[in-house]
Amino acid sequence: MEDAIVMKNVCKDFKILNRHEGLKGSIRDLFSRDYKTISAVKDVTLTIGKGEIIGYLGPNGAGKSTTIKMMTGVLEPTSGEILVNGVVPYKERTKNSEHIGVVFGQRSQLWWSLPLIESFKLLRDIYMVPKKDYEDMLKLYRSLVDIEPILHKPVRQMSLGQRTLSDILAAFLHNPAIVFLDEPTIGLDVSMKSKIRDLIKGLNQEKGTTVILTTHDMGDVDALCKRIVIIDEGKKIYDNDIEHLKSYFGSYRTLRMRLSDDTWEERVIDETKEDVMEVIMKKQKEQKIKDIQLQEISTEEVIKKIYEGSSAAKPQEAQNASEANPGTEETSAGAAANEGKGEA
Secondary structure (H helix, E strand, O other), rough: OEEEEEEEEEEEEEEEEOOOOOHHHHHHHHOOEEEEEEEEEEEEEEEOOOOOEEEOOOOOOOOOHHHHHHHHOOOOOOOEEEOOOOOOOOHHHHHOOOOOEEEOOOOOOOOOOOOOOHHHHHHHHHOOOOOOOOOHHHHHHHHHOOOHHHOOOOOHOOOOOHHHHHHOOOHHHOOOEEEEEEOOOEEEEEHHHHHHHHHHHHHHHHOOEEEEEOOHHHHHHHHOOOOOEEEEEOOOEEEHHHHHHHOOOOEEEEEEEEEEEEEEEEEEEEEEOOOOHHHHHHHHHHHHHHEEEEEEEEEHHHHHHOOOOOOOOOOOHHHHHHOOOOOOOOOHHHHHHHHHHHOO
């Protein structure tokens, strides 16, 4: 498989002025050379193959957006190398922009007062898409999702879900090699989330588009991504598939108990430290339990524990995992998270 994105030892630092309070402080800041350096991305090495859907995850402030901005050419790295479709994005921004699509948060690339079909026509002209390719793409859209009700509807009259759907369609319109999706399903209902996930998966399969997905919704990750990359405090702490990540948390279970007042209480238990039956018996003494469910730990809980810096794998287990997966750069998720926090 060829590589769509290659990053080698990429770092990004920002110089921030140490500001002072008050009017005198503001005047002083005009002539101040008192700066501090903030490292947003620290020595990230990453390779993404063509046609992959990658979940790029991390807590707020971890460095996700900064990394994406370097991939799209908006920011230049302080050090390291980036190649996107064989070009250096920040040196050849125009060429790079021709072959990528973006959906960033709630920032629409559509014309607010125009019907969706008119926005599509403008984008077709901007990207110089041949008429046949444009018509073929609309035909593909119709086969994947019912777009007829919104094609002639002004964007300002659309619901949030319809606007998000339209933005994703617009990002894929010129058949880019790579599409960056930042929180594409945020604020949407369950039905619309399902439609958008099916659309992204369908376009990826039909066109072989590489998709970089940043999200806090683990439903998106489970539905779309086979591989995830986790970044925390600017450092890559995990790069492998979801099931491999869950294997580090094999001793964890989610215990759900339906209490006498018909409410459900949920608790994540590490069976190496707690006995499930003891937890149930203790709760039974406090309140009557009507039903019990014991489930494997969810992806959401796994990611949450990594963010919290939970150490779920012993060093030897991490070594064995690396040996079992040669060529990957993953580390023990929990151990790496702790290491990253310790160095910060």
